[in-house]
Structure formats: C-alpha cells, structure tokens
Amino acid sequence: MIRLYGHELSGNSYKARLLLSLLELDYEWMKVDLLAGAHKKPEFLALNPFGQVPVLVDEDTAIADAQAILVYLARQYGGEEWLPIAAEPLSRVVRWLSITAGEIRQGPESARLYHLFKATNINLERAIQRSEFILTQINNHLADREWLECGRSTIADIATFPYIALAPDGEISLDSYPNILAWIERIKQLPSFTGMPGIETAAAVG
Numbered sequence: 001m002i003r004l005y006g007h008e009l010s011g012n013s014y015k016a017r018l019l020l021s022l023l024e025l026d027y028e029w030m031k032v033d034l035l036a037g038a039h040k041k042p043e044f045l046a047l048n049p050f051g052q053v054p055v056l057v058d059e060d061t062a063i064a065d066a067q068a069i070l071v072y073l074a075r076q077y078g079g080e081e082w083l084p085i086a087a088e089p090l091s092r093v094v095r096w097l098s099i100t101a102g103e104i105r106q107g108p109e110s111a112r113l114y115h116l117f118k119a120t121n122i123n124l125e126r127a128i129q130r131s132e133f134i135l136t137q138i139n140n141h142l143a144d145r146e147w148l149e150c151g152r153s154t155i156a157d158i159a160t161f162p163y164i165a166l167a168p169d170g171e172i173s174l175d176s177y178p179n180i181l182a183w184i185e186r187i188k189q190l191p192s193f194t195g196m197p198g199i200e201t202a203a204a205v206g
C-alpha cells in the first residue's frame, strides 16, 4: 500500500502525484492541512522532521522530498523508462533534479509563493530575475528537442514541469517562451496525465 502525504496546492506534492498517475499506481492521498499547521505536528514530524510535504510511504519505507520520491518511484516501479541506469544519461537527468532545488526554487517557485501565498520572506526582484534566467535556459535547451533528456519523457521533465507550468501563478508570463509552451502541452498529452489547480488537463486530440 502506497500513501502520499501532500497538499493539493503544493507543486512538490503534485510531482509525486503526477508520476504515480503516469505509472498507473494505486495510492491513498493523505491531505496534510498546511494552512492549519498540520505539517509541524509531532505525528507528521515523525514522518519528515523537516516538516514539509510531500512524503511517500510505501509499506515500511517513508521517503521525503519530491525529487527523492520521483527517483524511488521511477526505479522501484518504472524500470528504466523514467530514470536511465547508464552513467551519462543518469547524470543528465539528475542535473535537472538539482536545478529544481536551485534555479527553479529561487525563481518561479518563489514568485508563486510571493503572489499566491503572500509569503513575506521573498525577494521578488531576485525571483523575477532568476525566473527569466532559467526560463530562457530551458527554452533554449528545448529548441532542438522534445524532452529535456534521453529523447523521451523522464523524471527530469516531471520534476521541472510543475513550477514552470505554474509560473503564471507568480505573475511570470510564459508567452515569450514558445518551446516551453509546446513542451507543457506535450507533457499534458502523456497517457494518464493528471493536473492540479493552475495546470489543467489538455483537451483530447483527434
């Protein structure tokens, strides 16, 4: 039995929900009421002392952190499809997991925290500047490829997708990044794709 502890507006929780859905795995959704401070209560801190969602519990194994959960699910249930084994492609995928915790966290994720959740500890000017930097980089990277790495969808796409697609929540427009807009639509067309508030499921094609 898999349980996912998260919140419906959390892009990090959504990363795990999205891969669970793409892998067509059954799981129980355990809502953690962040607004009521449930993530700082002893029961939750026993699962993740950092007091953050998401946390995935698979039988006796508890894993905190969205990127760690993606690695776990991809390797445990997805064979090589979502996470390659060979050293070079693996390192290319891991680079994007790292970018989510760096440039994307400091950029569009922070701008969203500022505008949607009224976070007071965000330097908005810096978040906008970091967003422009990483969006330009990803747009250029996608100029001659459909997916971030390996010529197919991997957890590099799943980890980076949510806070890029949610950039408009942080008043960061994606209009001048056409390759990113096309990539977002491509991800939405993956079989068993699921959305979240701010990321609507694509209309069926054909």
Ligand SMILES: N[C@@H](CCC(=O)N[C@@H](CS)C(=O)NCC(=O)O)C(=O)O
Pocket: 010, 011, 012, 013, 034, 039, 051, 052, 053, 054, 064, 065, 066, 067
């Ligand atoms: N590095 C963690 C960050 C998780 C994170 O920032 N979670 C947010 C929700 S998206 C949270 O729980 N915030 C509450 C807090 O930090 O107190 C991950 O990638 O999962």
